[in-house]
Amino acid sequence: MIKRVQKFLDRLGPGLITGAADDDPSGIATYSQAGAQFGLGMLWSVFLTTPLMVGIQIVSARIGVVTGHGIARNIRDHYSRSVLWFIVSLLLIANTINIAADLGAMGEALQLVMVNGPQHGHALFFGVLAVLMQVFIPYRYLAPILKWLTLSLFAYVGVLIYVDIPWAKLIAATLIPPLELTREYLMLLVGVLGTTISPYLFFWQASQEVENQRATHGAKPLRRSAKGGRAHLARIRIDTWFGMILSNAIAFAIMLTTAVTLHDAGVTDIQTSAQAALALRPIAGDLAFTLFAAGIIGTGLLAIPVLAGSAAYAVAEAMKWPIGHGLEPLEAKGFYGIIILATLLGAGIDFTSIDPIKALIWSAVLNGVIAVPIMALMMRMAVRRDIMGPFVIKRRLHRLGWLATGVMAAAVVAMLGSLVV
Numbered sequence: 001m002i003k004r005v006q007k008f009l010d011r012l013g014p015g016l017i018t019g020a021a022d023d024d025p026s027g028i029a030t031y032s033q034a035g036a037q038f039g040l041g042m043l044w045s046v047f048l049t050t051p052l053m054v055g056i057q058i059v060s061a062r063i064g065v066v067t068g069h070g071i072a073r074n075i076r077d078h079y080s081r082s083v084l085w086f087i088v089s090l091l092l093i094a095n096t097i098n099i100a101a102d103l104g105a106m107g108e109a110l111q112l113v114m115v116n117g118p119q120h121g122h123a124l125f126f127g128v129l130a131v132l133m134q135v136f137i138p139y140r141y142l143a144p145i146l147k148w149l150t151l152s153l154f155a156y157v158g159v160l161i162y163v164d165i166p167w168a169k170l171i172a173a174t175l176i177p178p179l180e181l182t183r184e185y186l187m188l189l190v191g192v193l194g195t196t197i198s199p200y201l202f203f204w205q206a207s208q209e210v211e212n213q214r215a216t217h218g219a220k221p222l223r224r225s226a227k228g229g230r231a232h233l234a235r236i237r238i239d240t241w242f243g244m245i246l247s248n249a250i251a252f253a254i255m256l257t258t259a260v261t262l263h264d265a266g267v268t269d270i271q272t273s274a275q276a277a278l279a280l281r282p283i284a285g286d287l288a289f290t291l292f293a294a295g296i297i298g299t300g301l302l303a304i305p306v307l308a309g310s311a312a313y314a315v316a317e318a319m320k321w322p323i324g325h326g327l328e329p330l331e332a333k334g335f336y337g338i339i340i341l342a343t344l345l346g347a348g349i350d351f352t353s354i355d356p357i358k359a360l361i362w363s364a365v366l367n368g369v370i371a372v373p374i375m376a377l378m379m380r381m382a383v384r385r386d387i388m389g390p391f392v393i394k395r396r397l398h399r400l401g402w403l404a405t406g407v408m409a410a411a412v413v414a415m416l417g418s419l420v421v
Helices: 002-010 014-021 025-042 045-067 071-078 081-114 119-136 139-160 167-175 183-196 199-215 229-263 273-284 286-319 333-349 356-382 385-391 395-420
Strands: none
Touching: 014 045, 014 139, 014 199, 014 229, 014 286, 025 081, 025 167, 025 183, 025 229, 025 273, 025 286, 045 071, 045 183, 045 199, 045 229, 045 356, 045 385, 045 395, 071 081, 071 199, 071 286, 071 356, 081 119, 081 199, 081 273, 081 286, 081 333, 081 356, 119 139, 119 286, 119 333, 139 199, 139 229, 139 286, 183 229, 183 356, 183 395, 199 286, 199 356, 229 273, 273 286, 286 333, 356 385, 356 395
């Protein structure tokens, strides 16, 4: 039994880390607001986003493992430079802003727990720590560290132990969604979709599949060597399904926790994840508060490397630079330079007068804008035999990927429409 569990855990990697990184402090704030503002009324959205997230992430992972290149390199090779730089530039900007919001939330969380030191100082500390992790820890050690950091997500499962759950109402609200066709409800639903299906996750998982290939004694891309192709694709499916189900289960736990505590207590306006933790304290107790705050820090330590790393993969591939965590910093100066720049710029934003909440909103807008064309390009690439060879995606995955793209496009239209009105 132990050997079977160990074998299963060994098969988990890029999909697990990608899914866990989706529950970053900014995402926690969005899920907390959903639970606080609408109670049990938005829990159903988790069941909508899970299969859509799985479908598009499997597509991105397959592109990486089949071609041996990340998303940006494939766009560079098969599409115009204007399309490439439009996507890469917006991704870099959006990720940097997202890093700023996450570092700020981590700083606030540490300040709440320790009640010592300036918030901005804590944010800078976490930024420097994230840089040191990626620059000085070799990939063969970094990947397991990120894998272990996924355990921090279970802090939000632990919080549920300390709250009373109305099971009958929960089941009813989950199976029969209490939809509200109001501007506030639709906007927050768009926010949940945008938080769950994010461009940086596509770039990260595809590039991590490539990293794993290179780390496995120089294994060749499936298009060049189809040996063991089915086994590789089966591993990707298992890894991605597990990672995305875990990600959405934690989102469900956060929404449920804030619904049965904050919403029921009349606290309906949550702007940051740290604010959610603080509001939880007098209602659910000190231990629930501490777990919630500790989870913010743990998930942030996982998400920052993914945000900075995905930006670095995109820029380095666009610029034809040496790339990858498997290389030493002096062997891939541009790649590591982008990691350092994005992370420290993000930390620097927290020292300015820029409102982190407004910055996060603009980050969500940018992510939403670029997610749709990236998803459409990925779906086009995934069916091209000149790119994927015999490993073009099958009909079921093709339909699921386009469904995810269509839902995300509708979400972006709703988001942009609300900004105009």
